[in-house]
Amino acid sequence: MMELLETFIKTLTAINDDIRIWNPLIWVLAIIIALLVVYIIRGFGRRDYKEGTGQTQAFLSGNPEYEKEKMHVPGENVYWGFTHALKWVYDIFNKMHTGNVSDYVLWFVVIMGIFFLILGVI
Amino acid sequence: MSMVIDWELILQHSPALIVAIPLLGAFLTPLIGRIGPKVRNGFVVLIALVTSFFVFLLSNDILTNGSIRTYVFGGGKPLINNRFAIRILFEVDGLNAFMIIIGAILVLVAVIYSLKYMKEYTGLDKFYTLLLLMSVGMFGMMMTGDMFNLFVFLEITSIAASALIAFWTSKGKSVYAGLKYMVISTIGALFILFAIAILYSQYNALNMAVLASSIQYSFLDKIAFVLLIAGLAMKAGIAPMHMWMPDAYGRAPASISILLVGATQASLYALFRVTFTLYGNNLTAILKHIELDLLGNSIEFDITLNGVLGILFIALAVITIIIGVIMALKQTDFKRLIAFAAVAEMGYMLLAIGAAITTIGGIDPETGAMIIPAQGLMALKGGIFHILNDALDIGLLFLVAGAVYYATKETSLNKLGGLARNMKYTTVFFFIGLFAVAGMPPMNGFASKLMIYESTYLINPILAIVAILCSILLLAMFIKVLHSVFLGPKIPKFKGVKEVPKTMLFAMAIIACIIIFIGLFPNIVVENIVTPATEALHNFSNYIGGILI
Numbered sequence: 001m002m003e004l005l006e007t008f009i010k011t012l013t014a015i016n017d018d019i020r021i022w023n024p025l026i027w028v029l030a031i032i033i034a035l036l037v038v039y040i041i042r043g044f045g046r047r048d049y050k051e052g053t054g055q056t057q058a059f060l061s062g063n064p065e066y067e068k069e070k071m072h073v074p075g076e077n078v079y080w081g082f083t084h085a086l087k088w089v090y091d092i093f094n095k096m097h098t099g100n101v102s103d104y105v106l107w108f109v110v111i112m113g114i115f116f117l118i119l120g121v122i
Numbered sequence: 123m124s125m126v127i128d129w130e131l132i133l134q135h136s137p138a139l140i141v142a143i144p145l146l147g148a149f150l151t152p153l154i155g156r157i158g159p160k161v162r163n164g165f166v167v168l169i170a171l172v173t174s175f176f177v178f179l180l181s182n183d184i185l186t187n188g189s190i191r192t193y194v195f196g197g198g199k200p201l202i203n204n205r206f207a208i209r210i211l212f213e214v215d216g217l218n219a220f221m222i223i224i225g226a227i228l229v230l231v232a233v234i235y236s237l238k239y240m241k242e243y244t245g246l247d248k249f250y251t252l253l254l255l256m257s258v259g260m261f262g263m264m265m266t267g268d269m270f271n272l273f274v275f276l277e278i279t280s281i282a283a284s285a286l287i288a289f290w291t292s293k294g295k296s297v298y299a300g301l302k303y304m305v306i307s308t309i310g311a312l313f314i315l316f317a318i319a320i321l322y323s324q325y326n327a328l329n330m331a332v333l334a335s336s337i338q339y340s341f342l343d344k345i346a347f348v349l350l351i352a353g354l355a356m357k358a359g360i361a362p363m364h365m366w367m368p369d370a371y372g373r374a375p376a377s378i379s380i381l382l383v384g385a386t387q388a389s390l391y392a393l394f395r396v397t398f399t400l401y402g403n404n405l406t407a408i409l410k411h412i413e414l415d416l417l418g419n420s421i422e423f424d425i426t427l428n429g430v431l432g433i434l435f436i437a438l439a440v441i442t443i444i445i446g447v448i449m450a451l452k453q454t455d456f457k458r459l460i461a462f463a464a465v466a467e468m469g470y471m472l473l474a475i476g477a478a479i480t481t482i483g484g485i486d487p488e489t490g491a492m493i494i495p496a497q498g499l500m501a502l503k504g505g506i507f508h509i510l511n512d513a514l515d516i517g518l519l520f521l522v523a524g525a526v527y528y529a530t531k532e533t534s535l536n537k538l539g540g541l542a543r544n545m546k547y548t549t550v551f552f553f554i555g556l557f558a559v560a561g562m563p564p565m566n567g568f569a570s571k572l573m574i575y576e577s578t579y580l581i582n583p584i585l586a587i588v589a590i591l592c593s594i595l596l597l598a599m600f601i602k603v604l605h606s607v608f609l610g611p612k613i614p615k616f617k618g619v620k621e622v623p624k625t626m627l628f629a630m631a632i633i634a635c636i637i638i639f640i641g642l643f644p645n646i647v648v649e650n651i652v653t654p655a656t657e658a659l660h661n662f663s664n665y666i667g668g669i670l671i
Binding site: 103 | 127203297301305310317341344345347349355362363368411430431434534535536537538539563564602606607611613614642644
């Protein structure tokens, strides 16, 4: 049983014994089969669905729906929670990215100095 | 009368022609531009096609035969009257061939894309002249076997690139970005020149092979090494010296951003060439022997150059990846976001190469090649493979961003939206770029990133974990772009937006097809292109022997 499993995993990950990259053709086939299964499951969906009726309207806690254009979430708001939680990291990185070319050169000098210290001293 | 084509003769002169043709084309472009824009455009496309033809001809010969081709300008022999002759050499081995293939694809695509993308702007004679000059510098950097020549081509690339970044002079920020790039490039190049001067003063030679066989890793050599690494790493956009990249990539026209990716990778190539070839003989040198007495147990170990350098590269790579993805996630400008993603991608390549460097166990006295274990070789292959994939993936995304700008005159993610309805093909290309850059199957990025993950995991699992996590963040950031630019309801401002012209779609399609092909058949690319490039890198004695005969 284990041997069978091992052979199966090998088929998925190796093109031949020398090159162990991945076997894309088998994976693509697997993805196509998965999509087909999804499509078949979709076919079992509700048949009483009607477009343009109340069924398709967004429910916003009973509030009226805004115009479609105003409903679009702009890029700035996507991952707001993530960026807000990492605010302290962004504060550090923002301080680094001043946009001032002399600061860019300063970082170059700093890195060169670190290289000098490590490679020169050892 | 029958005409016989002497392919060997053409192959012999190919290294020179790859640089000479675009150089001639660059200076003829303003003249031909006097006839008319269509003739000029046709001429530039022809130049790009002919150059690409020679690139593929030369690369095919080198990659299939495993040979090294040299082209000598000047003195016919290395030594005349027991002194080094004045001669400049182009030396093309597997790694050079690999790099010029990338360069040719990028130049050809950039030219085709520019035909319509830049059509409405004036000063296009100068634009195409500079574009061809930039490709001259790029190809020159990728093929030269001479250190001073490397500096010259680096400067040609930088000057042409600065002017092209600032091409939209009506936009103040473009001009400022061009100036910043000029300052950074000049300072980096000056330190590189200083390093070359140090080497020349000691060894009376500029030829890479001669220098590689002479360098003793003296204190002066150490200084030169540090200057070269720092200068080239800055030009390659390694953090925290990457800050010019978002400015330059973000403000340049999209077709120039894709060429800048090539120029950045040419610097990365030079960094690897300096490390593996120029200092190849000294890479496993013992810097210090340490003896420790721990609770009565004597522990002895050696600190080697490759160990220290590998760790330094890995540290810089991890910083580069993390800064790249974290900063990209909060960007609201489409092109600036891709630029930060490009920074992160550079980190992946350096991570793989750094990991490979740490595993070098010595130099085989018989073959002259570096002794690298299987995981190190896998890392090296992954890193090299990712150079190609990164150029294609990031390049495609820049072209998509350019297409969106062309259609909407907008790059802000806060203002764009719902474009998938109007720009179906561009959306498909974006999907391909998105999956590729995030390392999702079945795209090319997955194949090379998997090699990087696997090999770095064997070297140090933490590195693989960081790499995988940051790839997930890369996917997340491009999902944000997908949502902000292409999905969502129709924005009234963009109701009249149409799909971009066919030539622009064709340029994107070329890259998209290569991405899918590499993704589905990575073994073909790894066996035929990546492996010879990797072998050329660690079997550096062949490169030295290619000239010193």
